[in-house]
Each structure stands twice: as C-alpha cells, then as structure tokens.
Amino acid sequence: MKIPFTGGCACGAIRYECAGEPIMMLKCHCRDCQQLTGSAFVPAVLVPAEAFRLTRGQLRYHFTPSIARGKHKRGFCPECGSRVTGGEFEEQSQFVGILAGTLDDPSWFHPQMDIFVSDAQPWDQMDPAIPKFDQYPPSSTKE
Numbered sequence: 341m342k343i344p345f346t347g348g349c350a351c352g353a354i355r356y357e358c359a360g361e362p363i364m365m366l367k368c369h370c371r372d373c374q375q376l377t378g379s380a381f382v383p384a385v386l387v388p389a390e391a392f393r394l395t396r397g398q399l400r401y402h403f404t405p406s407i408a409r410g411k412h413k414r415g416f417c418p419e420c421g422s423r424v425t426g427g428e429f430e431e432q433s434q435f436v437g438i439l440a441g442t443l444d445d446p447s448w449f450h451p452q453m454d455i456f457v458s459d460a461q462p463w464d465q466m467d468p469a470i471p472k473f474d475q476y477p478p479s480s481t482k483e
C-alpha cells in the first residue's frame with residue numbers, strides 16, 4: 341500500500357484520497373452491512389478522519405440506528421449509488437471507514453478481525469486465523 345492511497349465510486353463522480361496509514365482493517369458481518377451491500381459483510385479500512393478527503397464530488401449520507409450510540413453514518417455516491425464510506429457515528433467521529441472495494445487497488449486489503457459474527461450467515465466463510473467478536477470489539481476506538 342502506498343500513502344497517500346486513492347479510490348472512488350463506480351461512476352467516477354466520487355474520488356477520495358487518504359494521506360494516513362489505516363488504523364484497522366476488518367470485516368463487519370452485521371445485518372445492516374448485509375442489507376446495505378446485498379452481500380455477506382463489509383470489508384472496511386478504518387483511517388483517521390483528518391487523513392481522508394474527497395477530491396471530487398460530495399457524498400450523500402444515509403443513516404441507520406446503532407446499538408452502540410446514536411446513528412451510523414454511511415456515505416454513498418449520489419450519481420451511481422455506490423457505497424463508499426461507513427463505520428462513522430452521526431455526531432462526530434475520529435475515523436472514517438472506507439469500503440475496500442472502492443480502493444483503486446483493493447488487493448492490499450488484509451482483514452485483521454471479524455466483527456458482528458453473531459449476525460454472520462452460514463454461507464459467509466471467515467478466516468479462522470483472525471480474531472472474532474460477536475458485536476463490537478472490546479475497545480473499538482483504539483488499535
């Protein structure tokens with residue numbers, strides 16, 4: 341992975357750049373992520389919010405209630421509907437979750453943990469070698 345790294349949506353209306361190292365890479369298997377993607381999980385790269393910036397376009401945000409606090413904030417391309425970000429809380433957040441599939445080079449994504457495995461589907465195959473948490477990890481803001 342090169343810093344800064346870049347990515348965007350399917351149509352190109354949204355482009356972003358990240359000038360910082362990822363804090364964590366994980367797969368979230370919760371029902372919201374299943375429904376929002378139509379898939380089994382969301383592969384997310386958490387980065388410091390101050391390191392992330394849009395270089396083209398503006399995200400449209402949609403929200404769902406969070407079991408932790410407030411609402412989850414997820415960013416979509418208003419033109420093509422691609423989901424680009426997630427994992428943020430509505431009120432404030434010190435990090436942004438970038439969906440790995442939107443990276444210009446998604447091949448460097450290496451998940452370090454699985455979260456919300458209590459919601460995982462039987463057809464969702466997980467790597468047994470990485471830590472698993474029923475919901476959020478015990479300390480979800482550090483490391």
Ligand SMILES: [Zn+2]
Nearest residue numbers: 349351417420
């Ligand atoms: Zn788009």
Ligand SMILES: [Zn+2]
Nearest residue numbers: 368369370373
């Ligand atoms: Zn999720």
